[in-house]
Amino acid sequence: MxxxxxxxxxxxxxxxxxxxxxxxxxxxxxxxxxxxxxxxxxxxxxxxxxxxxxxxxxxxxxxxxxxxxxxxxxxxxxxxxxxxxxxxxxxxxxxxxxxxxxxxxxxxxxxxxxxxxxxxxxxxxxxxxxxxxxxxxxxxxxxxxxxxxxxxxxxxxxxxxxxxxREVDLSHAADARNLVGQAMGILMERYNLDQERAFAVLKRYSQDNNRKLHDVAQELIDTRILRKPD
CATH class of the missing domain: 3.30.450.40 (GAF domain)
Known part of the structure; x- marks a missing residue:
């Protein structure tokens, strides 16, 4: 221009x-x-x-x-x-x-x-x-x-x-929601949980290990397990 x-x-x-x-x-x-x-x-x-x-x-x-x-x-x-x-x-x-x-x-x-x-x-x-x-x-x-x-x-x-x-923040938020949704799906399928219980498992693990929820979700998606910290 x-x-x-x-x-x-x-x-x-x-x-x-x-x-x-x-x-x-x-x-x-x-x-x-x-x-x-x-x-x-x-x-x-x-x-x-x-x-x-x-x-x-x-x-x-x-x-x-x-x-x-x-x-x-x-x-x-x-x-x-x-x-x-x-x-x-x-x-x-x-x-x-x-x-x-x-x-x-x-x-x-x-x-x-x-x-x-x-x-x-x-x-x-x-x-x-x-x-x-x-x-x-x-x-x-x-x-x-x-x-x-x-x-x-x-x-x-x-x-x-x-x-x-704002667009970047919204994009990151959307990505985080997608990760959590995928991780919940894994837990629901593996342990026959409903959405509420699957989310409660992720949230509890996040709090107990002092990790962000989207990081916990990403790990579960990548490894199919939730590891305990060293």
């Missing part, structure tokens, strides 16, 4: 693309590619909070951004983590002269020709779950118009990522 301008029509096309994207990864990739044209930034990336609340670089328009974002994450400092922790947007007009975050993050960006940036929180469930980062190769690269478009883009991305996550 050509992104020639940040008009309402262009954002409408983006919304359609995001809705059609299959999974979180493709959704985020659509966001960063659109950002290059809508905001006229040089680079864009999205960092997502993953398992254990550790940030993960999910999409970038230049592979160098992976190392730069990961350096900030490993240092446990810098504007990107400020956005995540405080749930606020952060504008850096001139990275070379900004001293809000001590450390090597600014020098690394300037060395790659990045001079200004904006980081915007992408909220899911009222909390910052991801960060949309836009970078320019000139100081003061983001004026009022670019900032307004960036915030609109972040709003679109927030809705799309939340929807994609």
């Amino acid at each position: 050509p992104h020639n301008d940040p008009s309402a029509e262009a954002f409408g096309r983006l919304a359609t693309e995001l809705q059609a994207a299959d999974g979180i990864e493709l959704t985020i990739e659509s966001v960063v590619q659109f950002a290059l044209h809508a905001v006229r930034c040089r680079y864009a990336s999205v960092v997502l909070i993953g398992p254990g609340r550790r940030p993960q670089v999910m999409a970038m328009t230049d592979p160098r951004l992976t190392k730069l974002d990961e350096a900030v994450i490993l240092a446990d400092d810098g504007p990107l983590l400020t956005v995540i922790r405080e749930n606020v947007a952060v504008l850096i007009p001139d990275i070379a002269s900004d001293h809000r975050w001590p450390g090597a993050w600014s020098g690394a960006l300037v060395a790659e020709g990045i001079r200004s940036a904006i980081h915007l929180p992408l909220q899911v469930g009222g909390r910052a779950r991801a960060v949309l980062s836009l970078y320019s190769d000139v100081p003061n690269g983001f004026g009022p118009d670019e900032l307004a478009v960036a915030h609109i883009l972040a709003d679109h991305a927030t809705v799309a990522i939340a929807g994609a996550r």
Whole structure:
């Protein structure tokens, strides 16, 4: 899709693309590619909070951004983590002269020709779950118009990522239900149990062994037995 301008029509096309994207990864990739044209930034990336609340670089328009974002994450400092922790947007007009975050993050960006940036929180469930980062190769690269478009883009991305996550959660839930149903069928056939008793057996085994129900079901399907822990 050509992104020639940040008009309402262009954002409408983006919304359609995001809705059609299959999974979180493709959704985020659509966001960063659109950002290059809508905001006229040089680079864009999205960092997502993953398992254990550790940030993960999910999409970038230049592979160098992976190392730069990961350096900030490993240092446990810098504007990107400020956005995540405080749930606020952060504008850096001139990275070379900004001293809000001590450390090597600014020098690394300037060395790659990045001079200004904006980081915007992408909220899911009222909390910052991801960060949309836009970078320019000139100081003061983001004026009022670019900032307004960036915030609109972040709003679109927030809705799309939340929807994609819900679909993933629902898919996982459906898979778990299918596993439990198959495991119950095995118990019903082997021990002549009804559905209620078969489910009670799985649930009791899960609780007694401190294991998730879908893991117990998967083991029964794979091995046809419920093993005692070592």
